[in-house]
Amino acid sequence: MSRRVLSDILASMGIKLTPRELEELRQELWSTFGLSGGHGDCAALESMWSDPEVKLMIQDFIAAWLKRRRRPVEQEAHAALTYA
Numbered sequence: 001m002s003r004r005v006l007s008d009i010l011a012s013m014g015i016k017l018t019p020r021e022l023e024e025l026r027q028e029l030w031s032t033f034g035l036s037g038g039h040g041d042c043a044a045l046e047s048m049w050s051d052p053e054v055k056l057m058i059q060d061f062i063a064a065w066l067k068r069r070r071r072p073v074e075q076e077a078h079a080a081l082t083y084a
Contacts, residue, residue, distance in 0.1 A: 005045050013059060015066070025065055032061060 006026050010017060017025065033048065035041045048054045 005042050005049075009045075009049055009058070010062070013062065015062065021069065024069075025062065028065060029058070029061065033058070 003022065003026060006022065006029070010022075029035070030041065035044055049058065
């Protein structure tokens, strides 16, 4: 259920991730925002998302996470093109 809520949040931001990326983001998001992975996390995430300040923090976290994740891939692609 919490994956669905996170997927809905990402969709509202126009972001599509692979299942592996979704799971990695979920784990880091839960750890950062103090969610335990229990039954109440789905409701807690929805509640957090409805708070404008926390929503902005979550969006910023996701954007930074994507930037960290995608930068090494872009650098590897650039290096492959440069040395090919």
